[in-house]
Amino acid sequence: MDRIPILRMGQYLLVTIQIDLYDRLATNLESDLVQAVSKTGARGVLIDISALSIVDSFMGRILNNIGSMSKIMDAETVVVGMQPAVAITLIELGLELKGVHTALNVEKGMELLAAKINSAYEDPDEDEAGTE
Amino acid sequence: MKLVLNKDKMQIIREQDVVPFRNRVKEYATKIGMGIVNQTKLITAASELVRNMLKYGGGGEALIEVISQGRDNGIRLTFTDKGPGITDIPLAMKDGYTTGKSLGVGLPGARRLVNEFDIKSTPGSGTTVCIIKWKNG
Numbered sequence: 001m002d003r004i005p006i007l008r009m010g011q012y013l014l015v016t017i018q019i020d021l022y023d024r025l026a027t028n029l030e031s032d033l034v035q036a037v038s039k040t041g042a043r044g045v046l047i048d049i050s051a052l053s054i055v056d057s058f059m060g061r062i063l064n065n066i067g068s069m070s071k072i073m074d075a076e077t078v079v080v081g082m083q084p085a086v087a088i089t090l091i092e093l094g095l096e097l098k099g100v101h102t103a104l105n106v107e108k109g110m111e112l113l114a115a116k117i118n119s120a121y122e123d124p125d126e127d128e129a130g131t132e
Numbered sequence: 133m134k135l136v137l138n139k140d141k142m143q144i145i146r147e148q149d150v151v152p153f154r155n156r157v158k159e160y161a162t163k164i165g166m167g168i169v170n171q172t173k174l175i176t177a178a179s180e181l182v183r184n185m186l187k188y189g190g191g192g193e194a195l196i197e198v199i200s201q202g203r204d205n206g207i208r209l210t211f212t213d214k215g216p217g218i219t220d221i222p223l224a225m226k227d228g229y230t231t232g233k234s235l236g237v238g239l240p241g242a243r244r245l246v247n248e249f250d251i252k253s254t255p256g257s258g259t260t261v262c263i264i265k266w267k268n269g
């Protein structure tokens with residue numbers, strides 16, 4: 001297997017990572033997702049990493065890249081299901097997942113995406129207004 | 133005094149060796165009953181060091197040892213490469229320092245994740261990094 005399936009559901013793209021990724025698989029996922037966002041005009045990307053037993057700086061960088069590139073194309077990214085041991089380790093490693101949102105599980109992640117997308121739709125100047 | 137209970141060696145020459153190596157470390161850590169948080173920290177540190185060995189050292193060898201000291205058991209990992217070495221170790225150990233256009237978290241992060249961390253390097257002949265994670269550390 002050298003590709004991770006990307007599911008499209010309405011304005012969302014969903015990815016479930018089911019195994020510990022080889023680097024090739026991770027970099028393929030990065031480029032596939034970015035292409036899929038641009039092709040479908042998706043507004044949200046949800047990545048379920050509950051099956052990942054470790055996230056090192058390489059995988060962290062991939063997730064951040066997906067988040068920031070999707071952002072450029074006006075899509076929000078949420079990473080869900082991170083195992084507690086992985087979260088603790090990431091903090092000590094010193095790696096921040098700045099490019100993505102995080103949520104406990106798929107359901108909470110979908111809620112978060114919906115909220116982000118709707119608020120952006122209703123009030124596109126929200127960010128700017130907040131800093132004034 | 134540290135006693136070696138078990139030894140295992142793996143050659144790391146390609147990116148595809150990373151995941152099998154991590155799995156092997158996980159097997160040993162599970163065998164000695166290391167908890168999931170310590171295991172995750174150990175394997176993440178190992179992953180960083182094995183990546184450095186591939187990226188900067190041109191690959192090398194990873195030694196996995198089950199060790200015991202007093203009442204505690206642990207895993208000791210030694211990464212040895214014959215790459216260009218590191219001229220300024222304190223600089224390489226700094227958060228954010230990288231010569232590979234990366235994040236520079238690997239070495240300082242790995243040090244934070246384990247109980248003992250030792251790095252030796254001879255410019256021109258290679259680098260050896262040794263880490264220990266105690267089961268109850």
Ligand SMILES: Nc1ncnc2c1ncn2[C@@H]1O[C@H](COP(=O)(O)OP(=O)(O)OP(=O)(O)O)[C@@H](O)[C@H]1O
Pocket residue numbers: 057058180184185188189213215216217218224225229230231232233234235236237238239240259
């Ligand atoms: N085995 C090695 N041989 C030679 N140089 C090394 C080795 N390991 C690390 N270095 C040097 O130390 C620097 C810092 O390593 P560190 O792992 O902290 O960061 P990085 O690998 O550059 O980035 P990241 O780990 O965040 O992807 C590297 O950029 C490299 O110059």
Ligand SMILES: [Mg+2]
Pocket residue numbers: 180183184237238239
């Ligand atoms: Mg590194």
